[in-house]
Structure formats: C-alpha cells, structure tokens
Amino acid sequence: MEEIILSIHDLQKSYGRKEVLKGVSLEVKRGEIIGYIGANGAGKSTTIKIMLGIESDYRGEVKIFGHDISNGDITYKRKIGYVPEIAEVYDNLTGHEYLTFIGEMYGLDFDLADYKAKSLMELFGIGEVYHSRIASYSKGMRQKLLIISSLLHNPELIFFDEPINGLDANSVMIFKEIMTQLAAQGKTIFYSSHIMDVVEKISSRIILLMDGKVVADGTFDELKEQNTEGSLEQIFNELTGFNEHKELGTRFVSVVGEM
Numbered sequence: 001m002e003e004i005i006l007s008i009h010d011l012q013k014s015y016g017r018k019e020v021l022k023g024v025s026l027e028v029k030r031g032e033i034i035g036y037i038g039a040n041g042a043g044k045s046t047t048i049k050i051m052l053g054i055e056s057d058y059r060g061e062v063k064i065f066g067h068d069i070s071n072g073d074i075t076y077k078r079k080i081g082y083v084p085e086i087a088e089v090y091d092n093l094t095g096h097e098y099l100t101f102i103g104e105m106y107g108l109d110f111d112l113a114d115y116k117a118k119s120l121m122e123l124f125g126i127g128e129v130y131h132s133r134i135a136s137y138s139k140g141m142r143q144k145l146l147i148i149s150s151l152l153h154n155p156e157l158i159f160f161d162e163p164i165n166g167l168d169a170n171s172v173m174i175f176k177e178i179m180t181q182l183a184a185q186g187k188t189i190f191y192s193s194h195i196m197d198v199v200e201k202i203s204s205r206i207i208l209l210m211d212g213k214v215v216a217d218g219t220f221d222e223l224k225e226q227n228t229e230g231s232l233e234q235i236f237n238e239l240t241g242f243n244e245h246k247e248l249g250t251r252f253v254s255v256v257g258e259m
C-alpha cells in the first residue's frame with residue numbers, strides 16, 4: 001500500500017477578518033512531487049507555514065508522517081527540509097559557517113556537515129565562495145545555499161517555496177534533476193512555484209488553489225483532459241478564469257505614461 005506522508009483535511013485559516021484558506025483538503029503519497037500553484041496571495045505559503053508548524057493558529061487537521069502536528073510533538077521536523085520564499089540568513093557568516101551551523105542543528109557532526117556542505121556547493125557551481133561571507137553572494141548563489149541547507153540532513157519530506165527564484169537556466173536544469181532523483185529515492189516533495197513550465201515538467205501531481213480552496217488536483221495529463229489542451233500556463237489561465245492580460249497591460253502602460 002502506498003504510504004500517505006502528508007494529509008490535510010478541511011484546513012481553514014484567517015488573518016483577522018480575511019479568510020485565506022476555506023477548507024483545503026489534500027493527500028500526498030511517498031515519492032510524489034506536488035506542484036502547488038495559485039495566484040499571488042492565494043494562500044500557498046500560508047499552507048506550507050502551517051504544515052511546518054510556523055503558523056499554529058488554524059482550523060482543520062494536518063497530519064505529517066501519520067501524526068497530527070497539533071499534538072505538541074515536533075520531532076517530525078527533523079525529517080523535513082524547507083526552502084522559504086523569503087529567507088533570513090545570517091549574512092555575516094560564510095557559507096561554510098552557516099551550513100555547518102545548520103547541519104549541526106540537525107544533528108550532523110561537524111566534519112560530516114562540512115564535507116557535505118562543501119561538496120554540495122562545489123556540485124552546484126559555487127564552491128569558490130564556500131569561505132566568503134554570504135553578504136557578498138549574488139541572488140542565485142544565496143538561493144543555492146538555501147537549497148543546500150534544506151537538504152543537508154537528508155530529509156524525507158521537503159517543502160520548496162519558490163526555490164528557483166534567481167537560478168540561471170543551467171542551474172534550474174540541475175535543480176529539476178535533483179528533485180526527480182530525490183523523489184525516485186522515495187523522498188516526498190511539496191513544491192510551490194509560479195514557473196509553470198517547470199511545474200508542468202516535474203510534478204507528479206499538480207494542485208491548484210483558488211479562493212481558499214483546491215480547484216484542481218491531478219497529473220498534468222488529467223488536468224489537460226478536464227480543460228483546454230495546452231500548456232499548464234493556459235490551463236492555469238482557464239481554471240482561474242483569467243483572460244484580461246492584454247487589456248490590463250494596456251491600461252497599466254497608459255497610467256505609467258500619465259504626467
């Protein structure tokens with residue numbers, strides 16, 4: 001039987017009077033790569049933060065590795081990796097200092113953390129800045145550092161929130177390969193992104209969030225059968241009922257020109 005790694009039932013979350021999640025339900029099996037998509041402000045990051053225990057004020061049930069995360073036991077976090085959409089890193093540390101610190105927090109001994117951190121940075125093409133301060137890193141270098149720090153402890157379940165922001169085309173190809181191979185090893189990946197062609201290519205299932213609810217959940221082929229033939233971008237536009245980009249672009253440019 002396929003193991004359910006993550007299940008959410010009737011998840012509801014409000015900020016003040018604003019209802020962000022209005023009854024989200026989904027299940028994720030071991031080895032799946034879930035592409036979690038939706039318009040800006042749809043509630044994707046909020047869902048991820050709830051699953052990570054960063055946001056604890058919610059209604060509904062969230063189970064990770066079969067355990068309700070509201071039971072006070074946070075040991076499940078040891079087996080989770082996370083790349084946040086907006087990350088705070090200690091800029092004054094070097095890559096070496098930061099990654100060995102994170103590795104040790106996850107229980108790796110220093111030498112292993114150092115070896116893994118250095119090797120992964122080299123493989124991701126940023127080995128030469130291992131001993132430089134993070135403050136001097138480019139945007140893409142920082143993003144690679146975050147990806148590495150989320151994987152150092154070999155997690156079972158990985159949450160990537162916009163992980164490829166700032167990565168160049170070659171690095172995106174490496175990242176896609178990493179995701180595919182991790183999933184083939186039985187790791188489970190929950191991945192939120194606006195880069196539709198990447199989501200289309202690597203997700204084993206795509207979940208679309210709209211108006212606080214899941215409005216589509218299936219493989220890319222299944223979504224295509226239920227909607228217009230075309231790219232995930234076209235399906236996204238269709239499902240979210242959006243066809244105003246030309247008109248909005250024109251009005252935007254016209255306001256820019258007003259003096």
Ligand SMILES: Nc1ncnc2c1ncn2[C@@H]1O[C@H](COP(=O)(O)OP(=O)(O)OP(=O)(O)O)[C@@H](O)[C@H]1O
Nearest residue numbers: 015018020038039040041042043044045046047085
């Ligand atoms: N701490 C907060 N306080 C108040 N409102 C919040 C807070 N965090 C998120 N929100 C609101 O919740 C809604 C969902 O935000 P969220 O960041 O989950 O969206 P998202 O789908 O990840 O969007 P994006 O694609 O732009 O990253 C937005 O309306 C946002 O303003």
